Amino acid sequence: MTEDGIRLTEEQKRRRRARNIAIGLAIGALVVLFYLVTIVKLGPGVVNRPL
């Protein structure tokens, strides 16, 4: 992260932020999906494990 690296314009920064939000939402959706499928596949068995 040196000062003489690529400097982004305001427009590029704005679009990067929009892309980051989209990636964040996609990852969040993936978390929800894995949670849902875990419940669907295991059901009550999700708590049935050796301690």
Place this chain on the structure above:
Amino acid sequence: MSLADAQGQMIDDTAWSGGHGGVGDYFALLKPRVMSLVIFTALVGIVLAPGGIHPVLAATALLCIAIGAGASGALNMWYDADIDRVMSRTRNRPIPAGRVTGDEALAFGLTLSGFSVLVLGLLVNWFAAAFLAFTIFFYVVIYTMWLKRSTPQNIVIGGAAGAFPPVVGWAAVTGSVSLEPLVLFLIIFMWTPPHFWALALFKSGDYEAANVPMMPVVAGERSTRTQILAYSLVLAPIGVLPWIMGFAGLAYGLVSAALGVAFVIFAYRVWAMRKGDAARKAAVRLFSFSILYLFLLFAMLLGEHLLIALISGPAR
């Protein structure tokens, strides 16, 4: 060689101007219109498959197939940026327009390909995941990188990639493949050549300029028209096969037969009208009708199946 040069050129030109792509540009890389057809045909494969599947798993499978198809689209646009720049139809795509760099599209396509296959395998089943991986490979490597630029049979063989989604959908439910999804595959496979050659007839200038050996460019319009008619004559009876084989009802049988006759009539007009504006109009009409044909066939399969399920109560 020229491609490598063109690719290198493109990367050099845009190396300092990356990061311009908005969310919409990346969405466009997924070829959303192609994706909608993939989602629809895969849904029919899922619904028709015996045994049923939990709705959450069905939605997951559909999502993965859609993302896999989108990833193939992004990788196709990455590789084809040089010819997309030449053709009027594709000039405004994100890479030729300079909004997304080739490297960005490649990374995007590879990431989504990996995730779609991995998630389908982990959450649904690995057979369907392997099939999805093969579909992506077939579209990107076999069709885009190899066949598209080397043979006028490009879309005939490459059409298999577009025909796989209902089979992947079926495999997501059953973990296997049987004759029924292969019939769905065959319908889309035989539909692809007349559909794309009708487009190529009125866009042949584009393909010629881009050096893509589409049938009208290589074999001439006369031969293309004859082949369109021949494929249509084969497609029409194949469209009725689901009823003959007993996995679709009489309503589907009647509608598919009528649509098949209409398809042959449109193809005959393309064959008979060879010059001027009438010839162009006939090709445009066949192209438009072919989209409607495929949509209605699969919509009938879906509607009929859901109606029967509704009347006879839930399967499980």
